[in-house]
Amino acid sequence: MAGAGRSEGVTVARPVIEIENLTRVYQMGETEVRALDGISLTVESGEFLAVMGPSGSGKSTFMNIVGCLDRPTAGRYVLEGVDVSGLDRDERASIRNDKIGFVFQSFNLLSRTNALENVELPLLYSAKSKITEEQARAQAMKCLERVGLGPRWDHTSAQLSGGQQQRVAIARSLVNNPAIVLADEPTGNLDSKTSEEVMAIFQELNDEGKTVVLITHEPDISEHAKRIVTFRDGRILSDVPVTARRVATRAAASASPA
Amino acid sequence: MTKTGNILKVAFRALSRNKLRSLLTALGIIIGVACVVATIGIGEGARLQAENQLKSLGTNFLMIFPGTTTSSGARTGWGGSSRLSSDDVDALRRDVSSLSYVSATIRTVAQVIYGNQNWSTSIQGGEVDWPLIRSWSLASGQFFTDQDNRSASKVCVLGQTVKTNLFGDEDPIGKSIRIKNIPFRVVGVLESKGGSTMGQDQDDIVIAPYETVRKKIMGTTAVGAILASASSNELVARAQEEITSLLRQRHRINKAAGQDDDFMIRSQTEMLNQAEEQSRTMSALLWSIAGVSLLVGGIGIMNIMLVSVTERTREIGVRMAIGAKGGDIRAQFLVEAVVLAVTGGAVGIALGIGIQRTVARFAGWPVSVQANAIWLAFVFSALVGIAFGFYPALKASRLDPIEALRYE
Numbered sequence: 271m272a273g274a275g276r277s278e279g280v281t282v283a284r285p286v287i288e289i290e291n292l293t294r295v296y297q298m299g300e301t302e303v304r305a306l307d308g309i310s311l312t313v314e315s316g317e318f319l320a321v322m323g324p325s326g327s328g329k330s331t332f333m334n335i336v337g338c339l340d341r342p343t344a345g346r347y348v349l350e351g352v353d354v355s356g357l358d359r360d361e362r363a364s365i366r367n368d369k370i371g372f373v374f375q376s377f378n379l380l381s382r383t384n385a386l387e388n389v390e391l392p393l394l395y396s397a398k399s400k401i402t403e404e405q406a407r408a409q410a411m412k413c414l415e416r417v418g419l420g421p422r423w424d425h426t427s428a429q430l431s432g433g434q435q436q437r438v439a440i441a442r443s444l445v446n447n448p449a450i451v452l453a454d455e456p457t458g459n460l461d462s463k464t465s466e467e468v469m470a471i472f473q474e475l476n477d478e479g480k481t482v483v484l485i486t487h488e489p490d491i492s493e494h495a496k497r498i499v500t501f502r503d504g505r506i507l508s509d510v511p512v513t514a515r516r517v518a519t520r521a522a523a524s525a526s527p528a
Numbered sequence: 529m530t531k532t533g534n535i536l537k538v539a540f541r542a543l544s545r546n547k548l549r550s551l552l553t554a555l556g557i558i559i560g561v562a563c564v565v566a567t568i569g570i571g572e573g574a575r576l577q578a579e580n581q582l583k584s585l586g587t588n589f590l591m592i593f594p595g596t597t598t599s600s601g602a603r604t605g606w607g608g609s610s611r612l613s614s615d616d617v618d619a620l621r622r623d624v625s626s627l628s629y630v631s632a633t634i635r636t637v638a639q640v641i642y643g644n645q646n647w648s649t650s651i652q653g654g655e656v657d658w659p660l661i662r663s664w665s666l667a668s669g670q671f672f673t674d675q676d677n678r679s680a681s682k683v684c685v686l687g688q689t690v691k692t693n694l695f696g697d698e699d700p701i702g703k704s705i706r707i708k709n710i711p712f713r714v715v716g717v718l719e720s721k722g723g724s725t726m727g728q729d730q731d732d733i734v735i736a737p738y739e740t741v742r743k744k745i746m747g748t749t750a751v752g753a754i755l756a757s758a759s760s761n762e763l764v765a766r767a768q769e770e771i772t773s774l775l776r777q778r779h780r781i782n783k784a785a786g787q788d789d790d791f792m793i794r795s796q797t798e799m800l801n802q803a804e805e806q807s808r809t810m811s812a813l814l815w816s817i818a819g820v821s822l823l824v825g826g827i828g829i830m831n832i833m834l835v836s837v838t839e840r841t842r843e844i845g846v847r848m849a850i851g852a853k854g855g856d857i858r859a860q861f862l863v864e865a866v867v868l869a870v871t872g873g874a875v876g877i878a879l880g881i882g883i884q885r886t887v888a889r890f891a892g893w894p895v896s897v898q899a900n901a902i903w904l905a906f907v908f909s910a911l912v913g914i915a916f917g918f919y920p921a922l923k924a925s926r927l928d929p930i931e932a933l934r935y936e
Binding site: 334364383394 | 541
């Protein structure tokens with residue numbers, strides 16, 4: 271509750287995400303599947319949005335388009351003032367690198383690669399500015415410390431627990447200072463205690479002003495957000511603010527040596 | 529942050545993850561490149577060796593053999609009765625101005641005895657010009673004289689091999705040896721000349737005056753072959769023409785009427801060409817092996833890269849999600865294929881040099897490591913990597929990030 275009040279002060283002239291009449295149609299042989307059927311949505315800077323819905327509701331399609339992995343069939347998607355609906359593959363790759371931080375259900379860290387190198391990876395593909403190897407290292411290290419894994423920078427994913435791997439993935443999503451952090455079922459592979467720790471990190475990031483979009487099907491997890499959008503059959507069923515927000519703490523997590 | 533450095537690092541890491549697989553994949557390239565390096569090196573070594581040996585025959589060397597003869601309709605080539613005579617030798621010496629030295633020769637094989645030692649060797653009859661034609665100097669003593677030849681004196685000069693086998697460390701000059709039970713006085717010892725192009729030991733020889741060998745040892749009138757040397761390299765061709773026309777005239781051969789020459793002339797140049805022709809055939813064979821190996825190696829690389837792309841679909845998806853463009857993914861897999869091929873190439877170069885050294889040592893050839901062979905091998909393996917790595921890399925770069933992320 272306290273967190274929700276604090277971030278309300280951060281206001282930017284333009285919303286981070288402006289979606290108008292967004293439609294995505296898949297051609298499955300003879301039949302057309304309307305995965306998204308003309309949805310409109312606006313997300314302001316500093317919001318913490320949870321996207322809910324059963325499988326087949328269109329929330330994955332929504333996430334793919336918001337994450338610039340996919341293009342809408344019709345409609346407009348404006349990200350930080352840039353219309354990204356018509357961009358080609360390579361342009362979308364640049365946008366993903368620059369403006370979107372992905373966190374996946376299965377962590378998706380590179381195996382046999384240490385935590386620091388995993389976090390550095392987006393910088394390798396960054397076209398923004400040429401930074402030195404030392405600067406990249408320092409920037410990645412800062413993000414690792416941010417999620418409490420500074421001392422474990424040289425551990426490979428095999429040497430880290432699930433919760434730690436997900437924290438490395440969050441650090442990776444932050445390294446290019448993206449406009450939004452897009453988390454797809456980030457707690458789906460974690461137990462409830464570890465899930466709590468991971469949600470605490472998202473809440474902290476949001477408190478610091480980061481816009482977070484969380485895709486989940488678990489009601490408890492969605493209640494960590496400030497606003498819940500529920501999808502059904504490719505349409506928005508409900509869009510409500512969270513009244514009784516859950517606040518996660520990671521005091522136990524950072525103290526425990528795992 | 530250096531992108532290239534990182535791509536190289538990732539490529540090496542990916543390849544070292546499956547060391548055995550990488551090695552087996554690179555094997556085709558290794559064999560192909562080793563073949564290229566060994567071929568060029570061995571070919572060059574053999575060519576140098578042949579050249580040296582042919583030079584050791586003597587400079588501007590010419591040899592006239594008895595050739596095809598026709599007697600009562602039966603044609604015979606090499607091995608037929610010789611129609612070269614002492615008079616022909618004298619005529620060549622007198623009338624062919626482009627020749628500086630001429631010597632009649634004849635040879636047989638006989639047992640040579642000194643004390644309780646004996647040795648079977650080639651007995652060569654020659655005239656005083658013989659050592660000059662062969663550019664062969666004496667280690668000790670002196671060569672026999674023209675007078676020795678005319679009076680068929682029983683004197684001889686020994687090759688190093690014969691000297692060692694009969695005399696060991698003893699000084700043979702002035703000693704008497706027996707050839708076919710005839711005593712010969714040793715007047716000189718030749719310097720060592722080593723093996724010939726055909727691998728024969730040139731030092732396994734006893735040389736005695738032509739007339740002595742012809743009359744006393746062989747009892748014949750025929751001349752075995754005539755050795756000559758042209759006054760200069762430029763005159764070799766002219767000398768050949770002059771000898772041909774002189775001998776045709778003397779032997780009454782009417783070439784226009786379709787009669788065959790009853791002699792053959794071989795020059796050093798022709799023998800060199802022949803040796804080169806042989807080494808070219810050998811090279812062509814090895815080159816084709818190298819080509820096939822490189823092709824098979826390339827296909828192996830393509831195969832393993834396709835497997836690697838499939839195995840790492842998820843990784844490709846992650847890289848694309850966090851901002852890798854198609855070109856980045858393509859570069860990564862292409863570099864991996866090139867690193868695999870070039871590493872194989874480097875191992876192949878080392879192996880090729882090893883093979884070349886070994887062959888050269890056993891054959892007694894000069895070692896010749898060719899810098900251009902190494903470059904060629906490097907370029908070849910890199911090209912194979914690019915050619916066969918391109919399709920898998922393209923395939924990787926065209927993956928759909930959503931599908932790739934979902935890949936299990």
